[in-house]
Each structure stands twice: as C-alpha cells, then as structure tokens.
Amino acid sequence: MASDIYLDANATSPVLPSAIAAAVEAMEAQFGNPSSSHATGLRARRILDTTRARARRVLGAGPGRVLFTSGATEGIQTAVLSALVAVRERRAAGEDCGDLLVYGATEHKAVSESLAHWNRLLGTGLTLLALPVDAAGRHRLDVLRDLAPRAAMVCTMAANNETGAISDLDGIARVLRESGSKAYWMVDCVQALGKLPLDLANTRIDYAPFSGHKLHAPKGIGILYVRDGAPYTPLMIGGGQEGGQRSGTENMAGIAALGAVLAALEEGTTFRGHAELAAMRDRLAATLRDAFPAIVFNAPFEHTLPTTLNFAVPGVSSKDLLDLFDAAGVRVSAGSACSAAKAAPSYVLDAMGLPLWRSGGAVRLSIGPLADDAFVDAACARIRHCGEALRASRFKDGSPGVMQVSGDGRYGWIVFDATTCVVIDPPRDQLERIAALARDAGLRVLDVDVADHATVELDDGSHAPCIVIGGAVLARLPDGWLLGDADAGHLRRTAVRHVFGAVDAGRLARVAHDGAVICHGADVDGLAWATPRARDGGTAGQLHQDTLDVFLRRHEDALLVDVREAFEAAAGPMVLHGRAARNVPLSRLAEHVAGWLAEPARPIVFVCRSGNRSAKAATLLRRAGHAQAWTVVGGLALA
Ligand code: PLP
Numbered sequence: 001m002a003s004d005i006y007l008d009a010n011a012t013s014p015v016l017p018s019a020i021a022a023a024v025e026a027m028e029a030q031f032g033n034p035s036s037s038h039a040t041g042l043r044a045r046r047i048l049d050t051t052r053a054r055a056r057r058v059l060g061a062g063p064g065r066v067l068f069t070s071g072a073t074e075g076i077q078t079a080v081l082s083a084l085v086a087v088r089e090r091r092a093a094g095e096d097c098g099d100l101l102v103y104g105a106t107e108h109k110a111v112s113e114s115l116a117h118w119n120r121l122l123g124t125g126l127t128l129l130a131l132p133v134d135a136a137g138r139h140r141l142d143v144l145r146d147l148a149p150r151a152a153m154v155c156t157m158a159a160n161n162e163t164g165a166i167s168d169l170d171g172i173a174r175v176l177r178e179s180g181s182k183a184y185w186m187v188d189c190v191q192a193l194g195k196l197p198l199d200l201a202n203t204r205i206d207y208a209p210f211s212g213h214k215l216h217a218p219k220g221i222g223i224l225y226v227r228d229g230a231p232y233t234p235l236m237i238g239g240g241q242e243g244g245q246r247s248g249t250e251n252m253a254g255i256a257a258l259g260a261v262l263a264a265l266e267e268g269t270t271f272r273g274h275a276e277l278a279a280m281r282d283r284l285a286a287t288l289r290d291a292f293p294a295i296v297f298n299a300p301f302e303h304t305l306p307t308t309l310n311f312a313v314p315g316v317s318s319k320d321l322l323d324l325f326d327a328a329g330v331r332v333s334a335g336s337a338c339s340a341a342k343a344a345p346s347y348v349l350d351a352m353g354l355p356l357w358r359s360g361g362a363v364r365l366s367i368g369p370l371a372d373d374a375f376v377d378a379a380c381a382r383i384r385h386c387g388e389a390l391r392a393s394r395f396k397d398g399s400p401g402v403m404q405v406s407g408d409g410r411y412g413w414i415v416f417d418a419t420t421c422v423v424i425d426p427p428r429d430q431l432e433r434i435a436a437l438a439r440d441a442g443l444r445v446l447d448v449d450v451a452d453h454a455t456v457e458l459d460d461g462s463h464a465p466c467i468v469i470g471g472a473v474l475a476r477l478p479d480g481w482l483l484g485d486a487d488a489g490h491l492r493r494t495a496v497r498h499v500f501g502a503v504d505a506g507r508l509a510r511v512a513h514d515g516a517v518i519c520h521g522a523d524v525d526g527l528a529w530a531t532p533r534a535r536d537g538g539t540a541g542q543l544h545q546d547t548l549d550v551f552l553r554r555h556e557d558a559l560l561v562d563v564r565e566a567f568e569a570a571a572g573p574m575v576l577h578g579r580a581a582r583n584v585p586l587s588r589l590a591e592h593v594a595g596w597l598a599e600p601a602r603p604i605v606f607v608c609r610s611g612n613r614s615a616k617a618a619t620l621l622r623r624a625g626h627a628q629a630w631t632v633v634g635g636l637a638l639a
Contacts, residue, residue: 005330005379009214009368010161010191010308016216016264016370019257023218026256034250035241044252051259055223058193058262059208062201065226067246068255072190073110075209075224078235078246080114082207083153083184084122086231098126098183102147103155104139105130105351106165111155111188126152130351136303137165137352141175148179156185158192158208162335162348162364163299164308166196173204184230190214194271194369195305206230212254216370217261221254271369277306280367280376285309287380288365291387292316298349298358307368310349312361315436316390320565321363326609327568328386330379332365385571392570394585395421395441400470400483402498402519402591404529405430410522413500413590414438415483417470422446424481424500425521448476456486459493460510472497479503482512497594508532515597517590517624527623529590531597534625540618541630543605545638549577551605551630558603559596563589563617574607576632576639586613593624603628611635 006014015023032044048068055066069075087097101115112128119126129147132140137160148154154176159166169187176185186207192198194215200208205227212221226232238247264270272280281301288295288311298310313321318334325332335346349359367376395401395416405412407427414434415422421443426434438445446467455463456475464475464482473486480501484491496512500519503511508518514533524530543551552558562574562581569583584592586608596604604621606614606629614631621629632639 003329005375005382007365007367007379008331008333010164010364010366011333012213012219013216013368013370015218015257016261016270018264019217019260022260023253023257026253030256031252034252035239047252047256047259048250051255051262054259054262054266058198058265059210059223059225060199060201061225063228064201064230065224065228065232065245067224067226067242068250068258069209069222069224069246070220070251071213071222072108072188072209072211073114074235075207075211075222076108076110076114076186076188077118078224078233079184079186079207079209079226080111080118080153080155081122081235082226082231082233083186084118084124084126085233086184087126087152088122088124098150098152098181100147100150101126101128101153101155102131102144102151102183103128104157104167105133106137106160106162106348107155107157108161108188108190111157111186115153115155124152131156133165133351135352135354136300137163137348138168138303139172141168141171144172144175145179148176148181148183151181151183153184153186154181155188157188157190158196159305160308160348161191162308162346162362163310163352164191164305164366165299166303166305169203169205176204189225191305191308194265195274195277195307200225201228212258212261215261216264216368217258218254221251221258223258272371274306277367277369277371280371280373281306281309283376283380284365284367284383287383291383292390296358298354298362299352307366307371309365310362311365312358312363314357314361315433316361317433318361318363320567321361323565323568323609324386324390324571325363327564327572328382328389329572330382330386332363334363389571390567391440392567393441394437394566394587395443396566398470398588398591400472400474401588402483403585404519404587404590405434406528406587407433411520411528413519415469415474415498416443420444420446420469422448422467422469422474456489456491458482458491458511460507462511464491466491477501477503477507477511479507482516484512484516498590515594517593519590527620529593529620531593531624534623540615540622541628543630543632545632545634548605548632548639551603552577552579555603558605560605560607561617563606563608563613568609574636576607576636581607586617589617589620593621596621597624597626600626601628603630605630605632607632607635607639609635610637 030043032040034045034048184206187205189208190211208225210223213219236247292313294314345360401416403414407430410427412426413424456466466473466475475482480503482496483498484496493513496516498517519529560581562583563586565585574581606617608614611634618629618631
C-alpha cells in the first residue's frame with residue numbers, strides 16, 4: 001500500500017520538523033525548570049519568555065494575558081470558570097448580570113459541557129441556551145440581538161472544526177455593543193490559528209483559547225488569551241507558575257515546539273496563505289465532484305476556511321465512505337474526531353438544518369496550511385481511485401449470490417445473479433440504498449409476486465412457487481424461502497443451500513437438511529445466520545500481529561479472507577506477509593460458508609481494517625462448527 005494521505009488536519013496535525021527539533025533541544029540540552037534561578041533554569045526561562053513574546057505578537061494580544069495551558073479544553077475551562085466566578089461576585093454585590101449562558105449551537109462540546117459543568121459546580125443557576133446558526137453555519141445575529149441583554153456569557157467559535165464555517169465576529173461584536181450587553185465573550189480560536197488574521201487586543205473578545213496540536217505543535221500545549229481587565233480565576237493553584245495564574249511546572253518541550261510554530265508563522269514562508277489554500281481546496285473539490293458525481297458540499301465555500309471540506313454522497317453512508325478512503329490510505333473523518341466513535345449524525349450539521357442523510361452521511365476532509373501542490377496532486381489521484389473503487393460492484397460472482405443487508409436492527413437478504421435480484425424482507429430504512437445498489441449494478445429487481453410462475457416439488461410432497469435465479473431455484477414457503485438446486489422440478493432436502501425467514505421447525509426438518517444455512521431476519525443468539533447442525537465451536541480464534549507470520553508459514557493451506565466490502569478491497573487490496581487475501585465481504589459470508597465447512601481442517605484467517613468485522617466472521621464460522629476460524633486482532637491497520 002502506498003503511503004498515507006492525511007486529510008484530517010482539523011483533528012490533529014503532524015508536528016513541524018523545526019518544532020520537533022525545538023522540543024528535543026528542550027528535553028536534551030535546555031531541560032531546566034524555568035522557575036530555577038541557576039543558569040540551567042534561566043536558559044529554560046528564556047524559551048518560555050521568547051515563546052510568550054511570539055504568541056503575543058501573533059495573536060495581537062496587546063496588554064492582555066497570554067498563558068500556556070495543556071490545550072484548548074483547559075483554556076475553555078479557565079475562561080468559563082473565570083467568567084462565572086465574576087458573575088457570581090457581581091450578582092452578590094447586587095448587580096443584574098443576566099440569566100443566560102449563550103453558546104453557538106455548533107460549538108465544540110468542550111464549550112457547552114464546560115458551561116454546564118461550572119454552572120452546576122458554582123451554583124450560578126444560569127440557563128444554557130444554544131444560539132442557532134443559519135444554513136451556512138453562521139450565528140443568527142437576529143436571535144443574538146434578542147438574547148444579548150440577558151446574557152451573562154456568550155461563547156462563539158471563530159471557525160467551526162467540522163465545516164470550517166467562519167463566524168462573523170465583527171457582526172457579533174456589533175450586536176453585543178449595540179445591545180449594551182455586559183456579557184463576557186469567549187471565542188474558541190482553535191481552528192483560526194494560522195488560518196485567519198488575529199488582532200485580539202483590538203476586539204471586544206474577553207477570552208480566546210488555542211490548541212497547539214491543530215497547527216503542527218504537539219498535543220498537550222495550548223494558549224489562553226485573556227483581555228486586559230477581564231476577570232480571571234486560576235483553574236490550578238500550587239507552585240505559582242505562570243505568575244500564579246496557572247500552577248504546575250511548565251510543559252517546556254511543548255512550549256519550545258509551539259515557539260517554533262509561532263516563529264514559522266511570524267517569519268511567513270512556511271505556511272500557505274489564504275489564496276493558495278483556496279486554490280488547493282478548489283482542486284480537491286473538483287476532484288471529489290469527478291469521483292463522486294452526486295456529491296453535495298455541506299457548507300458554502302465563501303464562508304468557510306479553505307482548509308475544510310464537508311460533504312455527503314447520496315446513497316453512500318459516511319461509514320462506507322470512511323472505510324473506502326481508509327482502504328485507499330486516505331485519512332478523513334466523519335465530523336469531529338472526538339465523536340468519531342459514535343455513529344450519531346453530526347449535531348453541527350443538524351444545527352444547520354441539513355437533512356438526516358447529509359448530517360448522517362457527512363465526511364470531513366481537512367488540510368493544514370503546510371500542504372503543497374505535490375501533496376494535493378497525490379491526494380487528488382487517490383480520491384479519483386476511491387471514486388473508481390466505489391463503482392466496483394458489490395454484486396460480483398455468486399451463482400447465485402447471497403448478500404445480507406443490515407438496518408433498523410434487522411437483516412434483509414438479497415439473492416442475485418448477473419442480471420437479476422430478489423430482495424427478501426428488506427429493512428425499511430435500507431429500501432432506497434438497496435434500490436440504488438441494484439441500479440448501479442444494472443440488476444433488475446424481481447417483484448416476487450409477479451415472478452411467481454413456476455413451481456417445484458419439495459421433499460414433504462408440497463409444491464412451492466419458485467423463481468429461477470443463477471441456475472438455482474428460490475422457492476417460496478408460507479413462512480420463508482428455500483434456495484437450492486432443483487433436479488427435474490424437485491428441490492430435495494439435501495440440495496437446499498439456504499433458508500430465509502423463520503420457517504416452522506417441523507416443516508424445516510421435512511424440506512431442508514441440517515447443513516443448510518438459515519438466514520435470520522434479526523439476530524438469533526447473537527447471529528445473523530447459522531446452520532441447524534451447528535454446534536458451539538467456541539469463541540473466535542485470535543491471531544495477534546506478531547504470531548500471524550508464524551501461523552501462516554505453519555499452515556500453508558490456510559485461506560486468508562478479507563471481509564471488508566468489495567469497494568474497500570478494490571480501493572486497497574489486502575496482502576499480508578506476501579499473501580493476497582481473497583475478498584468475501586462480511587455481508588456475503590452466508591453464501592460461502594457451506595464450502596468452507598466442507599473443509600473443516602483448513603484454517604480460515606479472517607482479516608479486516610480494524611479487527612471488528614473479522615472477529616464477527618470468525619465467531620460466525622466457529623459457531624457454525626468450523627474449528628479453524630481465526631481473526632487477526634487489530635486488523636490491517638496494525639499490520
Ligand atoms: N475547540 C475546537 C474548535 C476544537 O476543534 C478542539 C479540538 O478538537 C477543541 C476545542 C479542543 O482542543 P484540545 O484538543 O486542545 O483540548
């Protein structure tokens with residue numbers, strides 16, 4: 001596989017080489033404690049002072065405070081704590097400070113969660129209110145105008161991490177000024193550093209948190225700007241570092257590295273400017289449009305950072321797109337990295353009023369200001385390859401093929417050949433997707449009622465209406481379907497390959513043998529399919545990365561099976577220890593199981609991207625009675 005193309009810069013960024021060098025220097029040679037009065041300490045203090053001075057200039061901090069924190073989340077806590085403590089004191093002195101904590105509906109969770117947390121802990125009893133945004137993700141200034149007189153604090157980010165939407169900070173400042181609001185104003189500037197001009201002291205902003213790792217410094221270092229005169233309460237008290245405003249021995253490696261990034265920003269030749277980044281964004285967007293012609297961009301480019309693209313492709317879930325990109329070595333994310341583990345639609349896109357298919361199907365592609373033309377060329381080539389791979393049909397091979405479709409906690413089954421398919425009990429939320437898949441593959445979807453014209457005789461003497469598909473017959477029972485090979489109009493028990501639906505057990509025993517694969521409409525004992533003969537073969541065998549090589553050498557006959565989707569395999573075929581894996585997607589396992597069970601001694605090693613799908617496949621096979629089914633723990637990602 002070719003090297004990674006990292007297009008997830010809004011989640012985090014690689015550390016600038018000069019920042020790595022500065023961090024190493026701070027750990028190796030300049031390792032002193034900046035609070036020490038000896039020469040080693042003084043040399044460390046110089047790094048601290050130089051970095052702070054640079055930060056002041058880059059942020060336009062004027063006489064405001066510039067404090068080093070562990071990152072933006074800490075900066076946000078400190079700002080919220082400072083503002084709420086001040087509100088509490090002013091209220092105790094009889095002042096009316098308003099009753100609302102207003103935050104943009106698309107703020108990072110660190111903001112809304114901090115507001116709720118400190119409001120509860122300090123007993124300030126204010127009401128949290130999300131300020132709505134428009135379809136472009138920009139704050140509704142008309143609503144703010146109404147709320148501002150009642151706001152004790154207002155939190156609005158400079159640019160959104162999921163969409164890149166740039167806030168109208170001048171407009172917000174105007175509304176606050178014109179409404180005579182005394183609210184403290186925090187602006188989360190995490191995504192702005194290096195991408196938007198900053199001149200903080202000349203604004204009304206009281207607090208502005210920053211995070212180093214979003215702009216090529218390491219994780220664990222950030223900055224908090226506090227306007228001169230804005231209230232301040234330390235979050236951490238102790239040894240009095242940072243002038244008593246943030247105790248704890250300073251993260252000197254992080255500060256030195258951040259200093260190198262700030263130096264690069266000041267010097268001005270390392271990072272690309274707005275126009276260059278916008279040209280790169282336009283090339284990426286044009287390539288995405290070519291690769292996925294139905295693509296929709298979720299935020300208008302005129303109001304977004306040129307480094308962020310957020311899009312959806314109708315009929316393709318964000319999970320499928322992420323898997324596709326990942327297989328091609330392109331790292332993108334669905335919304336924010338913090339919510340990547342939750343499969344929920346993006347609350348940011350929901351707040352912009354986008355329909356569910358766009359918020360649930362969203363993919364974020366973000367570049368950093370270090371990107372250059374060669375990088376964008378490579379990214380575009382890989383995106384084109386992803387577009388081609390997506391068109392690789394899921395309905396390959398199979399005579400007939402059997403594919404599982406999951407949705408709504410249920411399973412439907414598609415039986416298909418080269419020209420036709422029959423869809424059995426599809427989950428309702430998958431109807432459109434199935435129709436799109438069949439259309440893209442050029443398959444005619446047979447209406448089973450219209451298609452009922454032939455019949456086959458079954459072993460219980462009954463006759464069942466049937467469809468001929470892929471040389472086999474699909475026979476309809478009162479409570480399900482049988483798929484098998486008929487001989488002279490007779491579908492014998494022993495020739496039944498698959499049973500679909502909850503067929504009555506007595507009938508099942510008369511019309512199918514105990515080696516047939518029973519495909520369920522919902523999990524039965526945690527399984528989507530099983531064989532009646534199945535005995536519990538125990539849990540899936542686990543192969544760890546360090547033992548895989550030895551295992552494969554010892555078992556030369558082992559079958560290596562890539563259970564990712566066909567488009568993932570097309571985007572990045574799987575070769576492990578010099579052996580190419582055969583692609584059988586998890587959704588097509590039921591089709592292949594009979595053949596594998598016929599060779600019970602031959603090990604089957606399942607592999608996928610992360611080890612999740614392969615663990616499911618190995619469990620299904622073991623439970624079906626195959627004692628030699630294995631999963632590769634950690635999957636291809638760790639190989
Ligand atoms: N705010 C925004 C807009 C972010 O994108 C992030 C990072 O995901 C944060 C806050 C939190 O930053 P940190 O990781 O430095 O705590």
